Amino acid sequence: MAPETWSFRDLIAAGWSEADLEWESLTSTAVSDLAAGRTGEAFDGFARALRLARTELANDDPRLATSLCNHAAALDAAGEGAMTRQIRASAARAWAGCERWIATMTAPRTARSSLFHLRMERLHRPAYEERWRVKGRELLAAVQTEIGGLGRLVLVGPAKAEERAQRWKRERPAGLGDPRKLLGAVILLAAREGVHAVAVGDDAVDAAATPQPQE
Template identity: 55%
Template sequence: MHETRTLAELVTAGWSEADLQWEKLSEAALAALAEGQVEPARELYAQALRVARTEFPPNDPRLAASLSNQAVVQPVSSGRIEASAAQAWASCGRWIDTMTAPRTARSSLFHLRMERLHRPAYEERWRMKARDMLEALRRDHGAMDGLELLDRDAAAQRLLQWDRERPAGMSDPRKFMAAMILLGFRRKAQGTGMEQVHTQAHTGANSLQ
């Protein structure tokens, strides 16, 4: 399902055009992989990386995701990119430390008041979940040579996961979930590594909305 956002809505939510552009490019790259279109996916991931390098801070998880995607889709020149990706993932904890949570609609006045009263605790709960997800990904990220490009079925499943689990609002948790889910690769050994990361992303999605 495609979303349409106006510039005014982005500004109100604290997002920039680059934030939305990166998400759309990364989603389109995954969609290309789901259709078996590897070359278009390479170009889209390259465009997303250019946006991330130009517009995002060095500790932004979306930059780390773009570097990792680029290392997998362009393996011939991936040595330097692999090192940059590992360094970027290692620095993401500082980005999580400053992550803010959106003001979400609550089913009752009581829950709304509780969220306002315990706002720091709500935000820290989201940060803790994000740290757990990041650590799971980093544990699996040590050897890039053990990763492979998603095949059509796996890319389609990843795309469905994003469509199902992305936070509705424009928020820091949405940026983080995009970095965790819109990855075009997986661990070669089926059922381990990256698949565990995305299982954790599935279980943690509601907590980050």
């Protein structure tokens, strides 16, 4: 991933802060650590990203929802799944609030070489922004499928983490803006729906491994 340099003026013009950039750095590094098998570093990175998100980001920001899920999954991987109930409940509220965030997101103003394209973008700005909102809702729907009803959350495996780290390198928008915030939340999500254990007599077995009736 090519290094980026943003001036204070760049951040102000885009409505960004240093916290926005730090969240990206912490979370993308944690996903890369997870891919490389550096689980301790990954867990620490997810925890730091969540602390920042809780203090610096809005309650309906999708990056907060992602950080809550990543941290809950990391705790589960560390054998502390019993501690994640409130975190998962907070994640559910955060994802539910993302629709408000999507409704107010601002599409980037794309630089064009043609005056004609610039005029057309200004003329059809509302439709252009609505197209981004539709895309945002589609991305959030895909996330909901992946994390399920926010029961147990587990971390993705190293191969999937590497896939997401590489995807972020490829698809990270070059400019700052709300679409970049949303894509960061979606691509850098390192949690998925887990499988609950169910009690059978004195034993606990994986629900997915429970034999299904044969017809």
